[in-house]
Amino acid sequence: MRKFFQEIKADLKFKTAGPGQKLSEPSRAPKEKPKAEAAPKPRQAPTDEAQRAAAAALARLELKPKGKAPGSSQEAIKNQVRKELMAEAAASEKRLSMEEEEQEEEGAAAPSVSGVYFICPLTGVVVRKDQKEKQLREAIQAYFSVDPVAASIMEIQTFNKDREKVRACVETMAKYLDNIYLHPEEEKYRKIKLQNKVFQERISCLEGTHKFFQAVGFETKTLPVPGQETTEEFYVLKEEMLSRLEELKEHKEQLLSSEPVRAQLHRQLTVFRPSPAAARFDLPHDFFNLTAEELRREQRLRTEAVEKAAMLRTRAMREKEEQREMRRYNYTLLRVRFPDGYILQGTFYARESVSVLYNFVREALRDDWLPFELLGPGGLKLTDENLAFNECGLVPSALLSLAWDAAVMADVEAAAEEEQERRCPLRPELLDGARTLS
DSSP states (O other): OOOHHTOOOOOOOOOOTTHHHTOOOOOOOOOOOOSSSSSOOOOOOOHHHHHHEEEEEOOOOOOOOTOOOOHHHHHHHHHHHHHHHHHHHHHHHHHHHHHHHHHTTGGGGSSSSSOOOOOTTOOOOEEEEHHHHHHHHHHHHTTTOOHHHHHHHHHHHHHHHOOOHHHHHHHHHHHHHHHHHHHHTTTGGGGGEEEOOOIIIIIITTHHHHHHHTTEEEEEEEOOOOSSSSSSEEEEEOOOGGGGGHHHHHHHHHHHHHOOEEEEOOOOOOOOOOOOTOOOOOOOGGSSSSSSHHHHHHHHHHHHHHHHHHHOHHHHHHHHHHHHHHTBBBBBEEEOOTSSSSSSEEEEESSSBBHHHHHHHHHHHHSSOOOOOEETTTBOOOOTTTTTGGGGGGSEEEEEEEOOHHHHHHHHHHHHTTOOOOOOOOOOOHHHBBBBOO
């Protein structure tokens, strides 16, 4: 496949392939010097993912607590938070646009993408990879003004990385609430000793737990210890909560069913016009687990080792080394070239399955029912959609080709000729934002 792309790397003229036809290959021509100024590229509207995430966040803000009518002060808080979320989302899109424009001004030295970006599911804000946890913290902190119980649960699930400790913590906290719900008359269940060994080892050491107890109606009190002259601190359930036991039950169920809040990978969907540079990638450091210096050192050592042991390595050893190399990458930048030369680009996790790419392409089509196949480097069909990108060797970047079902496309093109209309298969709004690949 690499040889194939070298042959067509010269100035190529693309045309729409008809039934049974292949893309025409023009004769080689001398390479032209790059132009001094790149053509300006129109700014795309916020991505569907970002818009959906922002819409979901606003929808959550509209939810009202059961059995309660929000007061004017609560409504004012929600309105303020709504304004801040929308302003922040708009600002993040502007920052991303400015970064892309700065990269474009650099011309040929500009990377294929400016970095790896994520979308905060609570706000719709788009941030770089190294800023995603900070953004999640700020978003969850802001959510305390809307729903302190939900926000404290988000903290517990999101910022405590030991999943086994989180599981034990959540189960213990749920047991405390369950005992109160089942035995409201028992005073002992309404008090939690803060220095209790189980509480200290399972709950107190995790982030967000104390905020949860305060949010569900506990308060801190210093009480005498029976049989001793000393006092200790306890969490004690407020008296008014005894008349709202159903709320405690709902909080317990909410706690048990919760999941971590995860930033969503921003696909950075981009459409490029036909270009002989489609197979050329220049990736930023965000796509690699190692730093640039570590990568250079690893490559140098690996090259030396290969030169020394090339004749001694078996095929199994080579394949094992290749698989180990593939696991170094967290992300991959994939391009899909259509028969008419247009290129669809997106960012993916290296461990996502091929089926994700098929869906990504299908969602970009004007007619998403059209059957197609994706061909990897070398022309190999990607038929097993359960394989991960790093298992297919499609990391940290790859150019794939899209092939239509010949029989179906023959009927489609025949109908288009009758209507005297020949359309690009990509959605019009994506074509409107098509860029030139430098």
